[in-house]
Amino acid sequence: MCSLLRGEEMCLAQLFLQSGSAYDCVVELGELGLVEFRDLNPSVNAFQRKHVNEIKKCEEMERILGYLLREVKKADISLPEGDVNPVAPLPKHVMAIMEQLQRLEVELGEVTRNKEKLQRNLLELTEYTHMLRISRSFVQKTSEQEPLQVQYEEFPFLEKDTLMDYSSMQRLGAKLGFISGLIKRTKIEAFERMLWRVCKGYTILSHAEVEEYLEDPDTGEPSRSVVFLISYWGDQIGQKVKKICDCYHCHLYPYPSTNEERNDVVEGLRTRIQDLHTVLHRTEDYLKQVLMKASESVYTWVIQVKKMKAIYYILNLCSFDVTNKCLIAEVWCPVNDIPTLRRALEEGSRKSGATVPSFVNRIPTNDTPPTQIRTNKFTSGFQNIVDAYGVGNYREVNPAPFTIITFPFLFAVMFGDLGHGLIMALFAFWMVLYENNRKLKNTRNEIWNTFFEGRYIILMMGLFSIYTGLIYNDCFSKSLNIFGSGWNVSAMFRAEVWKNADISGNRFLTLDPNVTGVFTGPYPLGIDPIWNLASNRLTFLNSYKMKMSVILGVIHMSFGVILSTYNHLHFRKKHNLYLVFLPELLFLLCLFGYLVFMIFYKWLVFTAKDSREAPSILIHFINMFLMQSDGVQPLYPGQTGLQVFLVVVAVLSVPVLLLGKPVYLYWLHNGNHRPGLYRGYERVRRNSEEELYLMRAHDMEEGASHSDLSSSGERQTDEFDFADEFLHQAIHTIEYCLGCVSNTASYLRLWALSLAHAQLSEVLWTMVMRVGLRMDTSLGVLFLVPVFGLFAVLTVSILLVMEGLSAFLHALRLHWVEFQNKFYSGTGVKFSPFSFSLLPSSFEQYGLL
Amino acid sequence: MRGLICGPKLAACGLVLSAWGVIMLAMLGIFYTTHSAVLIEDVPVIDHSIYQDGSPERIYALYNKVGYNCFIAAGIYILFAVFSGCQLRLNKQKAYLVH
Numbered sequence: 012m013c014s015l016l017r018g019e020e021m022c023l024a025q026l027f028l029q030s031g032s033a034y035d036c037v038v039e040l041g042e043l044g045l046v047e048f049r050d051l052n053p054s055v056n057a058f059q060r061k062h063v064n065e066i067k068k069c070e071e072m073e074r075i076l077g078y079l080l081r082e083v084k085k086a087d088i089s090l091p092e093g094d095v096n097p098v099a100p101l102p103k104h105v106m107a108i109m110e111q112l113q114r115l116e117v118e119l120g121e122v123t124r125n126k127e128k129l130q131r132n133l134l135e136l137t138e139y140t141h142m143l144r145i146s147r148s149f150v151q152k153t154s155e156q157e158p159l160q161v162q163y164e165e166f167p168f169l170e171k172d173t174l175m176d177y178s179s180m181q182r183l184g185a186k187l188g189f190i191s192g193l194i195k196r197t198k199i200e201a202f203e204r205m206l207w208r209v210c211k212g213y214t215i216l217s218h219a220e221v222e223e224y225l226e227d228p229d230t231g232e233p234s235r236s237v238v239f240l241i242s243y244w245g246d247q248i249g250q251k252v253k254k255i256c257d258c259y260h261c262h263l264y265p266y267p268s269t270n271e272e273r274n275d276v277v278e279g280l281r282t283r284i285q286d287l288h289t290v291l292h293r294t295e296d297y298l299k300q301v302l303m304k305a306s307e308s309v310y311t312w313v314i315q316v317k318k319m320k321a322i323y324y325i326l327n328l329c330s331f332d333v334t335n336k337c338l339i340a341e342v343w344c345p346v347n348d349i350p351t352l353r354r355a356l357e358e359g360s361r362k363s364g365a366t367v368p369s370f371v372n373r374i375p376t377n378d379t380p381p382t383q384i385r386t387n388k389f390t391s392g393f394q395n396i397v398d399a400y401g402v403g404n405y406r407e408v409n410p411a412p413f414t415i416i417t418f419p420f421l422f423a424v425m426f427g428d429l430g431h432g433l434i435m436a437l438f439a440f441w442m443v444l445y446e447n448n449r450k451l452k453n454t455r456n457e458i459w460n461t462f463f464e465g466r467y468i469i470l471m472m473g474l475f476s477i478y479t480g481l482i483y484n485d486c487f488s489k490s491l492n493i494f495g496s497g498w499n500v501s502a503m504f505r506a507e508v509w510k511n512a513d514i515s516g517n518r519f520l521t522l523d524p525n526v527t528g529v530f531t532g533p534y535p536l537g538i539d540p541i542w543n544l545a546s547n548r549l550t551f552l553n554s555y556k557m558k559m560s561v562i563l564g565v566i567h568m569s570f571g572v573i574l575s576t577y578n579h580l581h582f583r584k585k586h587n588l589y590l591v592f593l594p595e596l597l598f599l600l601c602l603f604g605y606l607v608f609m610i611f612y613k614w615l616v617f618t619a620k621d622s623r624e625a626p627s628i629l630i631h632f633i634n635m636f637l638m639q640s641d642g643v644q645p646l647y648p649g650q651t652g653l654q655v656f657l658v659v660v661a662v663l664s665v666p667v668l669l670l671g672k673p674v675y676l677y678w679l680h681n682g683n684h685r686p687g688l689y690r691g692y693e694r695v696r697r698n699s700e701e702e703l704y705l706m707r708a709h710d711m712e713e714g715a716s717h718s719d720l721s722s723s724g725e726r727q728t729d730e731f732d733f734a735d736e737f738l739h740q741a742i743h744t745i746e747y748c749l750g751c752v753s754n755t756a757s758y759l760r761l762w763a764l765s766l767a768h769a770q771l772s773e774v775l776w777t778m779v780m781r782v783g784l785r786m787d788t789s790l791g792v793l794f795l796v797p798v799f800g801l802f803a804v805l806t807v808s809i810l811l812v813m814e815g816l817s818a819f820l821h822a823l824r825l826h827w828v829e830f831q832n833k834f835y836s837g838t839g840v841k842f843s844p845f846s847f848s849l850l851p852s853s854f855e856q857y858g859l860l
Numbered sequence: 861m862r863g864l865i866c867g868p869k870l871a872a873c874g875l876v877l878s879a880w881g882v883i884m885l886a887m888l889g890i891f892y893t894t895h896s897a898v899l900i901e902d903v904p905v906i907d908h909s910i911y912q913d914g915s916p917e918r919i920y921a922l923y924n925k926v927g928y929n930c931f932i933a934a935g936i937y938i939l940f941a942v943f944s945g946c947q948l949r950l951n952k953q954k955a956y957l958v959h
Contacts, residue, residue, distance in 0.1 A: 434880075487884075489898050543898050784926055785904040795933040799881050 014385045015412050017581070018403060019345040021380035021842070026340040026356065028329070028369045033338045036359030036369050037322045037845075038099050043355055044846025046342035047381060051330040060327040065102075068109065069320040075112040076313055082119055083306045086299055090306055097311045099318035099847075108312060115305055122301065126294045133287045134226065138193050138236070139264045140280050141221050143273055145238040146191055146266070149217045188249045189242050190256065192263035196220060196235040202259050206241065209251055214243040240266065317850050325845055337369070343380050343842065349373065379405050383842035388446075390415065392468045400827045401837025408577045410826070410835055417567065417830070418822055419468070423475035424563065425764035425818040428772060429486040431810055432476025439470035472819070482537045483765070487806075488772035490540035498541045502528030519546055524619040549766075556762040558610045564758025564829070565603045568751070571833030572596050578834060590671035594664035595747060595833075601661040603755050605654075606632055612646060669744040673737040680731040746832075754829040760821050768814050775805055866944075868951040874944035881937035885930045892927030895920055902926070 024046075028036050040046060052060065083090065100108060194202055199218055206214055217240050224233035239261075243252055256263055267273040329340040344352055352371055360368040382403050386394045394411045396418070403409055426432065443466050445451055451463060462469070484490040503509045506526045513520060524530035534540070538555075542548045572595050579587040609628050617625040626646060634640055635654040645651065783791075783798030831837065843849075866874065891899060903922045 492896065492898065540898060544900070781902050784902040784929075786929075787904040792929040792932045792936075795885075795929055796881075796936050799885060799933065799937075800877060803877055803880055 014383075015390060016409055017406050017577075018409060019347065019383045019385065019842075020406070021343050021383060022346050022349070022373050023376040023378070023380070024342050024344045024349065024352070025372045025374050026338075026342060026369065027332075027335065027372065028338040028340060028356075029360070029365050029367050030336055030338065032360045032363035032365040032369055033326060033329070034102065034322060035363040036356050037325050038318075039355040039359040039362075040352075041099070041318065041322060041325075041845055041847045043351065044844045044848060045348050045352055045355070046344045047842055047844050048325050048328050049341040049343070050328045051339070051341060052328065061331070062323040062327050065323045066320060066327075068105070069316055069323065072109060072112055072312075072316045073320075075116045076309060076316065078116060079112075079119070079302075079305055079309055080313075082123070083302050083309065086302050088299070088302055088306050090310060096847075097315050099322055100315050105319065108315065112312070115301070118301060119298075119305075122294065122298045126291070126298060129287060129291050129294060133284065133291060135262070136280055136284050136287065138225065138262055140277065140284065141225075141236075142191055142193060142238045142264050143267070143277050143280070145219045145221065146217075146240045147273065148219065149240050186246070187242055187244060188246075189240060189266040189268075190249070190252055190263060191238070191240045191266040192256065192261045193221070193225075193236045193238055194218075194256075194259055194261040196237050198259050199237045199239070202239075202255070202261075205255055205259075206252065209255060210243065210248050213245065213248045214241050214252060216241050314850075318847055321845070321847065321850065341374075344371075345383060379839075381405070381842040382407075382839040384409055384411070386411075389467045392465050393418065395464070396468070396823060397826075398841065400831065401835075402839045402841040404836055404839040406581065407836065407839070408574050408581075408834060410574075410831055413570070413574075414826060415471070418826055419471035419475040421563070421567075421761065421825055422472045422818050422822040423479040424559075424761045425821060426472070426476045426768055426815065427479035427483040427485060427765055428488075428768065428810075429477055429480030429491070431487075431772075431806070431814075432473050432478075432480050434473075434807070435811060435815065436470060436473025436477060439466050439473050442466040443470060472815075483769070484534075484538040484540055484543070485769060485772070488769065488776045490538070490543035492540040494535050496541045497530060497532050497534050497539050498522060498524075499529055499531055502526060530619065552769075553762070553766070556765055557759060558614075560758050560761040561603075561755060562607050562610060563761060564755050565599070565607050567758070567825070567830055568754060568833060569596070569599060569604070571830045572599060575834035586672065586675055590675060591668065594668035594671070597664045598661050598668070598748060599751055601657040601664075603751065605635075605657055609646065616646075665744065665748060668747070669741060670737075673733060673740050676731060676736060677733050750832065757829055758825065760825070764814075764818055764821055768810070768818070771814065772810060775802065775810065779805060864947065864950045864954060866947045866951075868948065868955075871944050871947035871951055875941060875948060878937045878941035878944055882934050882941060885934035885937060889927045889930035889934060892923050892930060895923045899923075 026036075057063070080090075203216055203218075206216055218237050221236045221238060225236050226232070227234050241252055241256075243249055253263075267276055325340075326338070329338040331337075332339050349371065356369045356371060382405050384394060384403075390411065393414045394409075397403075397409070397411045397414055423432070442451070442463060446463075446466065454460065480486060500522065503520075503522060503526060505528065508523065508526055509520065522529055538552070542551060545551070572592065575595075576588060576592055579585065579592060606628070609631060613625065613628055624644065626644060630643060631646065631650075634643070635658060638655060638658065640651050779798060779802045783795040783802075786794050888899075892903075903919065903926055905919065905922060
């Protein structure tokens with residue numbers, strides 16, 4: 012009850028958990044998410060806590076689970092991320108899970124290693140096959156061109172191309188050696204050059220590229236390789252060549268000396284490759300089977316391990332009571348949930364089969380509890396944007412319920428376009444209809460999540476924008492004539508004011524509302540559609556929108572000031588009502604409330620007939636401050652007197668605001684010579700625990716020292732610091748009075764942004780849509796189709812997204828600064844209960860992937 | 861799958877855009893054929909000889925022409941909508957086939 016307005020009433024409770032049933036009770040509490048645990052061992056290191064071994068076990072299991080998940084993902088097996096919610100496992104079941112996980116890890120490791128070995132083997136054999144095949148072509152080239160070589164047999168060294176000549180070499184008696192292998196294509200040039208430089212021409216290198224991509228075993232990427240064949244003379248050269256090959260990471264294979272040997276090797280290789288393929292297939296199948304079996308239960312295990320770890324963290328926060336052999340936990344709990352808490356503890360005790368039940372005991376405290384505000388899916392969005400500024404103090408008035416209406420309304424004032432509002436509302440409506448669709452809920456795109464979380468806010472913004480679009484009569488920058496315009500052009504002709512010649516002679520003509528029949532009455536809802544055709548449209552709308560902005564601003568700010576009375580009354584500081592609230596309200600209303608009054612007065616009293624004598628409100632407002640009325644006609648009789656009175660009241664309220672509260676508190680605390688009367692009065696009121704600690708809480712607020720809580724009640728009289736209090740109040744006064752002026756002007760952004768939106772919309776129509784509509788040719792229709800598409804895309808991207816974000820931001824700023832600094836302090840702590848549903852819900856968030 | 865050109869997101873965007881185009885162009889067409897005054901500047905009127913016109917028939921004819929253009933464009937967008945709808949359906953079938 013009243014939770015959204017003020018926040019739940021919280022209390023500090025002590026839980027006595029019997030050692031046997033502590034785990035089960037915490038499981039129950041985690042499922043319900045009722046309470047926030049306090050750390051009773053703050054000075055203890057994380058490694059010295061009681062359950063550190065269990066947490067280490069959990070982390071070991073998490074490591075194995077992470078490895079499993081990575082392997083499953085690599086094998087492209089889909090993980091069943093269903094909506095399962097397994098319970099946290101009991102300590103006795105943990106060993107079974109641990110064993111299973113370890114077994115799986117070992118098995119997977121073995122199979123993966125085997126598979127890698129087999130793959131390496133296969134690669135080697137494949138390379139060897141390629142090498143044999145390609146180097147055959149080197150030799151065949153030689154044998155084809157042998158007749159040509161005959162004439163050069165005397166001078167083998169002069170041969171520059173890469174042909175070899177067996178016969179000539181054998182005649183020279185040199186020992187010919189061959190080295191063959193594969194090298195990466197990127198290295199072949201450097202390799203060749205190095206060989207030439209080092210071996211000074213005693214080697215001949217022939218190389219050819221392998222056509223297909225071979226997988227590099229280290230990186231797994233496909234790369235091109237080149238087969239080479241080096242022939243050299245002499246052993247020393249051979250050593251050098253071998254060393255160079257090592258440098259360049261070549262894969263060397265033995266070169267067959269005869270063709271028969273080569274054919275045999277090729278046959279053998281072929282059979283071996285086939286066998287390897289089969290074995291590799293089987294291995295991969297087996298691996299996949301193992302991973303599929305693991306993937307079925309891996310999700311359950313992940314959640315179970317996470318829950319267990321969370322429970323052990325909580326158990327580490329409790330302190331062990333040796334006398335009663337139970338764990339003591341201190342929790343913050345909402346008062347309304349104490350019966351549920353009791354039932355949860357009973358359930359936990361029953362589940363663990365303990366004879367002695369665990370119970371809960373409420374204890375008094377001086378600490379300020381955390382703030383909890385219960386929200387549903389509709390209000391949580393608005394509460395989030397309020398909390399983004401600051402979480403409210405304990406039991407302070409919460410601006411969120413009012414924000415539900417004022418925020419979309421102020422947004423709509425800045426956005427006001429019927430067409431754009433309709434599109435925004437439809438988009439939000441789609442999100443709301445599909446809010447239970449798992450795919451929409453669980454995407455990891457941050458920006459989409461932001462929009463999705465705020466779907467109700469966007470829906471409200473869209474609906475309100477439709478309304479203000481009707482008021483501004485603006486739909487994609489065109490006005491809708493629903494009721495029939497109130498202005499009549501032909502009446503000007505009937506009254507003989509205009510003649511036909513006037514039309515051709517003048518570029519602009521002015522309709523005169525004073526002529527009978529021209530203005531037949533105001534348009535029933537919104538701005539008259541004829542203004543869309545007028546050239547002085549902006550002059551009219553600017554005046555209207557500026558005044559509307561000031562009116563809305565003053566109303567919003569006054570509402571904020573009035574809300575502060577709720578705080579003053581709740582925290583039993585009635586003096587604040589008279590010494591803070593009243594001067595603030597008088598200051599605001601006497602000056603700016605009067606401005607609003609003048610605006611309404613001018614609108615109501617002065618008609619089209621008096622338009623020439625209508626006064627300028629700004630001049631009157633300035634004269635009010637200067638206390639002069641130089642020759643301007645008064646708006647109403649007695650205006651000067653009333654204005655002087657209002658200015659005097661406003662000016663007098665400033666010192667009251669500045670000095671009232673510090674002086675009163677000084678008098679209250681230093682009126683020691685009359686203790687009986689006042690103390691007795693205060694004692695009578697201390698009849699409930701909550702009031703006791705609330706008094707202490709608000710004594711701390713009053714600028715008394717923020718020291719520890721164990722001091723006695725005498726503290727409140729001794730440690731009142733007048734200077735501190737006065738400074739605080741002075742800052743508040745200056746901030747408030749200057750803020751009133753600047754904040755009222757700040758609300759003019761309502762006018763500025765709505766003008767910007769309307770102008771952008773008009774520019775888009777004029778520059779894009781009009782081009783398509785004005786096409787005179789018969790192909791105009793085909794041109795209209797892409798033009799409309801462009802118009803739609805630009806509308807969504809510029810007007811909806813950019814302007815929407817801009818108006819959202821400014822409306823938010825108006826709430827956070829101009830509205831909330833009249834009554835909201837926002838320095839509280841948010842209640843974060845121990846709940847399993849707050850654990851991360853996807854594998855990436857778990858940090859396992 | 862035969863005939864599958866766009867992915868699911870492109871098909872969905874196309875469907876939304878076409879639906880918007882159909883509705884908005886149809887309404888624009890209606891407003892043009894009822895000679896709405898607000899749209900006077902979007903009508904292809906160039907020469908100043910309209911000042912000599914005694915009756916608004918010529919302007920009405922232009923209005924009607926643009927209105928019919930809008931209706932035809934709306935019809936083309938209906939075709940786009942049908943095409944996008946088919947693509948969306950094909951994409952859904954493909955998604956079911958894989959699993």
